[in-house]
Amino acid sequence: MSTNRQRAIAKALTALLPLAPYADAEKIRTDAGARHLKTLPPTVAVWLATVAHVRHAHTDYEALLEDDYDRDSARFFVIDQINAALTRWRATRLLDPDDPDAG
Template sequence: MNRRERVAAALLRLAPRLPDFEAGAVLDRALASPGLRAAAPETAAWLGLVAYARHVFTEYDALLDDGYDRDSARHFVRDDLNAALGAWGVRRQISEQEADDPGDCGADDAF
């Protein structure tokens, strides 16, 4: 099994209701992110999924454009981010600590 297949399998386990077109976008971004190239498949899938949902399904980028710093913007979109993840069958929730310090390995840089 190659890296793409391993990350895709991890993504499917993590977000079983993620639509195929969204899964493809998350997978492409996770594999393209320089910070995730050496990450374990599960880590790459999780961080890619969170970064994708944050940028596509929340007002994160608009808050950054309005001058909010990254930590504040992440704080304000946490509930929307968790709602998007939950809709895809993700059981894990982003906590306040993770919203402020996600250890994202540059996953957001792929967006």
């Protein structure tokens, strides 16, 4: 049985990422339902889970960290890769590279 929050997350995920591959969408759905995101609106939880998932699974972020880049620098260098994945999935939102909090 699905809760109202789970339904809201599913709806937000479909609206944000209409062409996300199933495996990615399921991981994002699970992450958006995590306890630490529970107090956020479903749309915000889905966005944060999406950016984190894409950063870790579809960019060079982890390799940059292993090469001793600090977290903020590594995030800066993968914004274009994140946006490329979001664009492939026809996302209705992208990261703004000029936003100091982007990534």
